[in-house]
Amino acid sequence: MKAHSFLIIAIIIFTFWILGTVLFLIKKRNFKNLGLAVIGLGSMVLLSYIIHLWNFLDRPPIKTLGETRLWYSLFLSIIGIITYLRWRMFWIILYSIGMSILFLIIDLLKPSTFDQNLMPALQSPWFIPHVIVYIVAYAVLAFAALTAAKGLWDDYRNKYQESTLVMADNIVYIGFAFLTFGLLFGAMWAKEAWGSYWTWDPKETWAFITWMCYLFYIHLRYQHPKSKSFPLWVLALSFLILLICWFGVNYLPSAANSVHVYSN
Amino acid sequence: MENKKLWHFPWQYRESFIIAFTLLISGLVIEYFTKEAMFRIPVFPYNLILLLSIILIAVLGQKFIRNPFVQWLGSIYASISIISVFTILILTMGLVKQAENIEDQSLISQLGLTHIVGSAPYILLSVLLIIILAFVTLRRVFPINLRNTGFFLNHAGLLVVISAASLGTSDLTKYYLSVREGTTEWQALDKAGNAVELPIAINLLNFQLDEYPPNLILVDKETGKIIKQENNSKLPQIQEGLNCRMNSWEVEVIKYLPQAIMKDTCFVKATDTLSTSAAFVRTHNLQTGEIKKGWICGEGMIQMPMPIDLDERTQLYMAEATAKRYESTVRIYTKDQEIADATIEVNKPFHINGWDIYQYGYKEGMSSKSDISTFELVRDPWIKGVYSGFYMMLAGGIFMFWLGRKKEVN
Numbered sequence: 001m002k003a004h005s006f007l008i009i010a011i012i013i014f015t016f017w018i019l020g021t022v023l024f025l026i027k028k029r030n031f032k033n034l035g036l037a038v039i040g041l042g043s044m045v046l047l048s049y050i051i052h053l054w055n056f057l058d059r060p061p062i063k064t065l066g067e068t069r070l071w072y073s074l075f076l077s078i079i080g081i082i083t084y085l086r087w088r089m090f091w092i093i094l095y096s097i098g099m100s101i102l103f104l105i106i107d108l109l110k111p112s113t114f115d116q117n118l119m120p121a122l123q124s125p126w127f128i129p130h131v132i133v134y135i136v137a138y139a140v141l142a143f144a145a146l147t148a149a150k151g152l153w154d155d156y157r158n159k160y161q162e163s164t165l166v167m168a169d170n171i172v173y174i175g176f177a178f179l180t181f182g183l184l185f186g187a188m189w190a191k192e193a194w195g196s197y198w199t200w201d202p203k204e205t206w207a208f209i210t211w212m213c214y215l216f217y218i219h220l221r222y223q224h225p226k227s228k229s230f231p232l233w234v235l236a237l238s239f240l241i242l243l244i245c246w247f248g249v250n251y252l253p254s255a256a257n258s259v260h261v262y263s264n
Numbered sequence: 265m266e267n268k269k270l271w272h273f274p275w276q277y278r279e280s281f282i283i284a285f286t287l288l289i290s291g292l293v294i295e296y297f298t299k300e301a302m303f304r305i306p307v308f309p310y311n312l313i314l315l316l317s318i319i320l321i322a323v324l325g326q327k328f329i330r331n332p333f334v335q336w337l338g339s340i341y342a343s344i345s346i347i348s349v350f351t352i353l354i355l356t357m358g359l360v361k362q363a364e365n366i367e368d369q370s371l372i373s374q375l376g377l378t379h380i381v382g383s384a385p386y387i388l389l390s391v392l393l394i395i396i397l398a399f400v401t402l403r404r405v406f407p408i409n410l411r412n413t414g415f416f417l418n419h420a421g422l423l424v425v426i427s428a429a430s431l432g433t434s435d436l437t438k439y440y441l442s443v444r445e446g447t448t449e450w451q452a453l454d455k456a457g458n459a460v461e462l463p464i465a466i467n468l469l470n471f472q473l474d475e476y477p478p479n480l481i482l483v484d485k486e487t488g489k490i491i492k493q494e495n496n497s498k499l500p501q502i503q504e505g506l507n508c509r510m511n512s513w514e515v516e517v518i519k520y521l522p523q524a525i526m527k528d529t530c531f532v533k534a535t536d537t538l539s540t541s542a543a544f545v546r547t548h549n550l551q552t553g554e555i556k557k558g559w560i561c562g563e564g565m566i567q568m569p570m571p572i573d574l575d576e577r578t579q580l581y582m583a584e585a586t587a588k589r590y591e592s593t594v595r596i597y598t599k600d601q602e603i604a605d606a607t608i609e610v611n612k613p614f615h616i617n618g619w620d621i622y623q624y625g626y627k628e629g630m631s632s633k634s635d636i637s638t639f640e641l642v643r644d645p646w647i648k649g650v651y652s653g654f655y656m657m658l659a660g661g662i663f664m665f666w667l668g669r670k671k672e673v674n
Contacts, residue, residue, distance in 0.1 A: 117479075117586050120589055121610055121611070166669075177661040180658070192612075192613065194624075197647075197650065212347060212350070216348060
């Protein structure tokens with residue numbers, strides 16, 4: 001499998017997604033559903049690529065940062081469609097497809113060298129559930145961040161709607177649940193692999209901080225359901241912490257020897 | 265809205281944050297002025313007594329539910345303040361490099377910030393967290409309402425995990441044991457390197473190490489760094505007959521000897537265990553047309569890795585083989601004359617008599633890489649408590665996911 005074949009596949013996916021979004025925005029009957037279907041097709045192409053990569057590497061493609069970006073892109077596009085169907089706000093599709101395309105572009109610009117070898121610690125039935133659950137959590141919480149961004153933008157133009165934070169609450173509950181699953185699966189796996197369920201490894205520490213930030217948001221909203229500016233900022237900043245946990249750990253000097261640093 | 269006077273009940277954000285920050289700062293001050301750890305978590309049974317006391321106080325507190333202090337302990341204000349301040353402490357842990365034995369005199373180190381876990385601020389804030397969690401949880405237990413199930417699972421679950429994990433640290437023991445193939449060991453080392461005699465002995469019958477075939481890599485002679493593959497996304501794995509493209513070269517593996525020994529200028533099949541991997545390769549520079557042939561080998565016990573110079577700057581190396589799988593077949597003896605046979609590998613520990621035995625690693629022995637197996641032995645009596653908490657939180661998570669936040673969009 002050559003590197004430039006990924007470029008071709010990415011272009012195909014982008015075509016479906018962009019075409020689908022354009023169709024979706026046309027205000028005539030049935031174009032919305034047609035647009036969603038075309039977007040869905042693009043996601044299926046990405047899914048097929050991931051499955052192909054799985055076969056090619058003979059191991060699940062969730063070891064390197066580049067590989068996790070593929071899943072992220074896939075889940076963002078699918079969750080975007082599902083969230084739109086639930087809440088019916090058109091900007092959800094724009095934002096989700098935009099983010100999905102962005103992550104694939106990052107992958108094109110920074111390709112990982114795939115390496116077939118999976119070290120013994122990663123050969124565990126916990127590997128896939130732990131990583132997938134976290135990727136779903138990150139995708140869902142990215143949505144919450146997008147919602148916060150929209151809320152802040154609306155507030156700036158004095159057009160804020162309370163429904164924005166209500167929707168964010170629901171999204172955060174789902175994302176937080178998956179975040180909890182990821183944290184606990186990781187702990188239970190760690191106990192099987194190296195005898196400790198928690199070692200305050202930098203990645204674990206930042207995962208815990210991320211978890212606490214969203215916990216703070218949930219309690220804040222519980223107590224102050226009417227407030228708008230502060231919770232919106234909390235939501236946006238929590239996502240920043242999440243990004244530090246996801247990518248930043250590789251670059252933080254305090255984390256140099258962590259087992260969670262993605263392989264190069 | 266009238267401004268409430270500070271410390272008049274009901275306590276809200278100001279009082280809550282003052283209390284939480286006071287604990288944090290007191291903890292830092294204690295760290296600064298003490299050399300030895302001031303707080304140690306007591307061992308069994310005192311840690312259990314401490315936990316039960318806290319729970320008892322929280323239960324009794326429900327009788328005095330109208331008391332404004334009890335109200336505060338179970339309030340959202342107390343919760344938000346302890347969540348915030350504890351997170352600030354952990355955030356510091358995420359930004360400052362942590363190490364157990366830092367002997368430096370910097371202010372950060374003297375405040376305990378280079379070893380936050382187990383430090384005074386950490387313990388003080390953890391205790392406050394447990395107390396508040398206990399009061400918050402119990403507040404919604406009676407009258408029993410099934411609608412509170414999700415709330416209970418999440419809060420009680422977290423309480424169980426944190427209590428069992430932190431109070432159980434004092435009862436946690438870890439030992440490291442290295443055994444040579446064909447021998448029995450009953451003396452292990454603890455984390456500090458002290459020798460300890462164990463109540464169980466391990467006889468290593470066989471240690472098996474499987475490695476992945478080594479990869480071919482291009483290295484920059486000047487920087488010593490690996491050169492990225494341009495046109496193929498997969499690192500080539502050595503096997504006889506392999507034909508692959510690595511940047512400007514075509515590489516063919518003519519012969520591959522997984523166990524080889526150097527003889528004159530070539531490699532031949534090794535007959536004993538002092539071996540290394542070697543391959544005879546042919547390289548073709550696609551730009552200049554230059555063809556080279558020669559042996560490359562990986563690192564061995566008595567052998568340095570040997571590359572081929574492709575040009576002035578680029579070398580073709582055989583990368584160190586990585587472990588695919590390793591396992592130990594053992595026979596375990598206990599002081600009570602019990603004997604157990606087991607196969608221990610990574611992710612598959614063996615449990616006996618309250619001990620968990622893990623395949624920790626392996627060492628290079630006298631004659632080969634896979635002569636000595638190292639095990640980690642862990643005893644954690646509070647683990648069942650921690651896992652119960654985990655299961656409660658998992659169930660609580662499912663409630664959150666399923667029910668979401670009740671309010672609907674208008």
